[in-house]
Amino acid sequence: MELTTVDIDIGTRSPTVLMHGSDAATLGLHPLDRVHIGTDSGTVVGIVELSDELVDPGELAVTRRLGHVDGVVEVTPAPRPASVEFIRKKLDDDELERDELDRIVHDIREDRLSDVELGAYVCAMYINDTSLAETMHLSESMANAGETLSWQEEVVADKHCIGGVSGNRTTPILVAIVAAAGVTVPKTSSRAVTSAAGTADTMEVFCPVDLDAKAIRRVVTETNGCLAWGGAVNLSPVDDKIIRAETPLSLDPHGQLVASVLSKKQSAGSTHVLVDIPYGEGSKVSSLADARELAHDFRRVGDHLGMTIDCAITDGGAPIGRGVGPVLEARDVLSVLSGSGPGDLRRKSVRLAQILLECAGADADAGEILESGRALDRFRDIVAAQGGDPDVTLSELVPGRHERTVTAGRDGVVTHVDNRLINEVARRAGAPRAPGAGLELHHRVGDAVARGDPLCTIHAEDESRLAEATDHAERAEPVRIRPPDETLVERV
Amino acid sequence: MELTTVDIDIGTRSPTVLMHGSDAATLGLHPLDRVHIGTDSGTVVGIVELSDELVDPGELAVTRRLGHVDGVVEVTPAPRPASVEFIRKKLDDDELERDELDRIVHDIREDRLSDVELGAYVCAMYINDTSLAETMHLSESMANAGETLSWQEEVVADKHCIGGVSGNRTTPILVAIVAAAGVTVPKTSSRAVTSAAGTADTMEVFCPVDLDAKAIRRVVTETNGCLAWGGAVNLSPVDDKIIRAETPLSLDPHGQLVASVLSKKQSAGSTHVLVDIPYGEGSKVSSLADARELAHDFRRVGDHLGMTIDCAITDGGAPIGRGVGPVLEARDVLSVLSGSGPGDLRRKSVRLAQILLECAGADADAGEILESGRALDRFRDIVAAQGGDPDVTLSELVPGRHERTVTAGRDGVVTHVDNRLINEVARRAGAPRAPGAGLELHHRVGDAVARGDPLCTIHAEDESRLAEATDHAERAEPVRIRPPDETLVERV
Known part of the structure; x- marks a missing residue:
């Protein structure tokens, strides 16, 4: 089918093209199917999305990921990439061969997979687990997909x-x-x-x-x-793209x-x-x-x-x-x-x-x-x-000047300091974008504390961030205290 | 964080917003994380994509799926929807409860899930299978999500x-x-x-x-x-959205x-x-x-x-x-x-x-x-x-006037007529958009044929479609013929 291209201002990760539903029906295309797009300078592959609002019949909206495509182009259905068949294979719990993993890694690097397919890849690897051989092949494929450094030294x-x-x-x-x-x-x-x-x-x-x-x-x-x-x-460009679907x-x-x-x-x-x-x-x-x-x-x-x-x-x-x-x-x-x-x-x-x-x-x-x-x-x-000051002293490393100290609400022993909650408090205070923001811990697990003792001091570079972080610390209790010898944690 | 909205001309299925990488880093946001977007008239939820090309720091590009959002808005990280936790649960092979499936169906209907999440849902249901109870709850949830027809009759x-x-x-x-x-x-x-x-x-x-x-x-x-x-x-609006990720x-x-x-x-x-x-x-x-x-x-x-x-x-x-x-x-x-x-x-x-x-x-x-x-x-x-001509006769139902007959290449017995290949030939001829296009089969499985006997006649509404379909039929052999009593299908 011949279609006229129109540019569309969208930064998709994969090579999306938008077609009118009626043109897609003529070609028997589902959303997320591939098409070959024939231009004077060769053929590129697009991933179809349907829109009856943004394109008229006869038009093909082309996103910038697709490179330079304009004028009237010939659009024909294209087979799905082999990597999708291999993801399908892994969903059925068959072990993947080296060249199959190579193909998947290659297509992820080139952004040739849709988000549905990338999600399926991650789920298949998660549910059906990977064999040691698969992990080995995958490591090699991923290493080969990026830049490399090399050294004269025998030991690095x-x-x-x-x-x-x-x-x-x-x-x-x-x-x-x-x-x-x-x-x-x-x-x-x-x-x-x-x-x-x-x-x-x-x-x-x-x-x-x-x-x-x-x-x-x-x-x-x-x-x-x-x-x-x-x-x-750019040591492992594929990694970030996979993490995007894992997170x-x-x-x-x-x-x-x-x-x-x-x-x-x-x-x-x-x-x-x-x-x-x-x-x-x-x-x-x-x-x-x-x-x-x-x-x-x-x-x-x-x-x-x-x-x-x-x-x-x-x-x-x-x-x-x-x-x-x-x-x-x-x-x-x-x-x-x-x-x-x-x-x-x-x-x-x-x-x-x-x-x-x-x-x-x-x-x-x-x-x-x-x-x-x-x-x-x-x-x-x-x-x-690396271009820094080698003579830097502790007194030059100044934390955020707005600070507040959170104190113990009772006598007891510190039984747990929660990584996730500590992180949240520090981020609310502005870390890591505000380098001086964060917190100082005054006690470790096992320390005995009395009511009113300082538990941690929060630093921020402005007062509103400080208030938000302090609030969170007082509500979420990242530093847990229990009376000595108490084993009951919570009654639910 | 306060950001200024800009409209972006893209018809995404889910409520995508584009942010500059530096703003996302400040808020600790990954791609596909949710954000609350606070406007004068209330709060809406967006799904984050990063782009350093299409938006500047301080800007939030808003797609039309998000509804009317403009001016300066307050953007804060939002938790992921409960339905994503339930998909995660199914990935871990735990049975889903009725209200959990309701929630997933609801969020799919409202386009609140990203493609990665939708792909994960389909994979989890595929790999970990569904119990009878899950299938029952899912059927009810999906039925409740659409329009319904009702009838006086006791038997429909x-x-x-x-x-x-x-x-x-x-x-x-x-x-x-x-x-x-x-x-x-x-x-x-x-x-x-x-x-x-x-x-x-x-x-x-x-x-x-x-x-x-x-x-x-x-x-x-x-x-x-x-x-x-x-x-x-609109009897089952959720179905099409799920099929989109299955296909x-x-x-x-x-x-x-x-x-x-x-x-x-x-x-x-x-x-x-x-x-x-x-x-x-x-x-x-x-x-x-x-x-x-x-x-x-x-x-x-x-x-x-x-x-x-x-x-x-x-x-x-x-x-x-x-x-x-x-x-x-x-x-x-x-x-x-x-x-x-x-x-x-x-x-x-x-x-x-x-x-x-x-x-x-x-x-x-x-x-x-x-x-x-x-x-x-x-x-x-x-x-x-329904508004058609009740007196229609066979002679008024005219197939495409361009036709060609494919003949048997050898004597033998028809052993298989392949649904998928027959479909492909008919579609290449122009079906279903060209209503007269398609093919007529002259033999069924078990029929004896002689070399040169007609196997099928292809119809199209134009000559080039006819040529393409005939070509395909001659190459792919949708009608398989073997000598009588031959049991060898193929030697590989």
Whole structure:
């Protein structure tokens, strides 16, 4: 059928075209069917949506994702992409082959799948689970779909945390220790999406973090390490597109998680990787058994990809460190590197660094490197190489000047500090966009407190945000207190 | 956050708003998250998409599905709808309660779910299957979501075929017989989407079919029956929206199919329903066992809804009747009603009519009603009442004047006539939009043919369509011939 194209001002992810219902009926097309659109310069594939309001019969509305298509075009029904047949196959619980996963990853990268199909992919991987072989193939496919970094060094160390714990800013400390020990550790990190700060947000308090591949190489050559934002290098473009379909349903299929992490590590050229798997109430993994299973899969898939993986299963039931929010976490990091700071953050960072050093075959003592000040020196080198002020002091890291302290409503013992609620309070205060916003925790689980004792101090950069966050903290009780020896949690 | 609205010219199904990535980050929003949009006249819910090209920071692009929203609005993150939690629950294979299914159906009707969520719903129902209780609740929810018809009569007969068989135009004959027997049978049918003709397309050769509820009532009062297009009365608005997500993946979850059919029948006020379940190669149900299971579910759910259901499991491995395409099927219908016509179509129509009459408690002989000419008279009454010419003759039903006959390439026996391929040939010839297009079959399975014998004659309304359809028929071989006693089908 010949149709005349009209442009339509919409930024769809996939190559949508709008047709009038009567033209679609003539061609026997359903919504979301594919069509071939023949132009003078070749044929492109569009995904059909119907609209009797926005287009007239004889017209084809073309969105900008489709590229340059204009004038009169020939429209014919096109078969669905092979990747949709493979998603269908996985829905029927058949194992997917390597080339089938390649095809799916390719079509996701090129935005050739509709949201219905992408949703089906995620659900199929979630309900029918992935075999180890599928996870391996998927990791490779995803790694091959993006940019890659490569290194001269035989050992390239790296670290990933599956997330879910507030504070927990171990990465800058660990990278400083490992780099100081002479091991190459080109670390890229994410910004926060739903948390109060990502490592990239915290590091940005010290220095620029959006380094391209060339800048990363330069910083690593100078210092053995870097602390960059991963978004400026396109290591796993498919990952974000899959996450888009996982998030609305809070699905995080096991195999997809492993493939997502390890494909990025492979693209980054890493050879020895430590994965931090926190578990506990309010974190991503709820039981030790699940954490162990995930760790085994990371190791086996890593092995297949030629990487050495070590996993640390850690306590994820409560925040790590004192501060939550970019500046407040940066203060914790600088304190620990300077020899003081929160004990749990210091201890966890040293433990993880030691495991990674051992995994990478380096004969070095992480605790000694931290205590000697060599880690701090190396951290300052990295900050300088990335364009920040290497001489920054704690007094220059100023949290939001509007502050209020929430106090204990009763005598008792702190029995739980809730990651999710702490996050919400910090975000309401303005984190991570307002770097000084967030909160400081004055107590850890197990501490005895008296009525009126300070529990946490909320910081914000303006008064209305402060009021909103304080309100939330007083209502939601992110820090739970019970009388000593009380085991009843709630009567429902 | 305060944002200024801009209109965007896009006809999305769900209430999409576009935000700049930086604003979304400030609010901690992912793509497909919900937001509350506060205006002077109240709050509406939008589904977020990100675009740094189409909107600037501080702007909110609003699509027309959202209704009237303009000026500066207050945007805050909103929780996901409860229905999404219920879809998540079904993904985890938990049975859904009545009120949970109500909620899902309600949100689908109101277009409150994104395509990712709709895809997940269909996949969850497909992979995790539906219990009988779920199918019952779903049927009720879907019936309650649309318009309804109601009748004075105690017995209202109806019929549905789950489809997949070419030709097979039993409905007009059956309705004529049942109405002539004095039983009320207000039949609404669909148009073809991927087949060569729906009953509504075929009936439109005789008379107008887009009757609203009032017109249906008038025709039924005059004649006991009608043969209308269902699209003009909005009996199950949710069904089309669910089918939209099923089609791209060719999913047709069992429970969803039963709920879809029976909810429409309940909305139509039917009390006694015959369901035709063809099975065999190339139809929707492939084995007798599956057909039986489906039949049992139809009966049990119908029982729950207060309807009496009878199911006919029929041979669906080959087309029924001689013609495929609106005019050619109309010729078959008129021939059978006039006492001749294809034997398989006549026999099947009489058998189904007899079952429906018995189910409805009518003491009448379907064969006698047909042979006596009373069915033809009643058919002409219905055509007249719907505004067509009651005196139409076979010679006035003229197929497309461009025709070509495909002949047997060898001596042998017809072993298979493929529904799907026959459909494709008829559609390439122009059916159903060109009513005269389609094909006539000259042989049935089991017939002996000699090389050069005519197999089928293709009709089209223009020469280029004819050439395309003939080409396809010669390549795809919809009519398979093997030497007598040959059991080898293909060597691969």
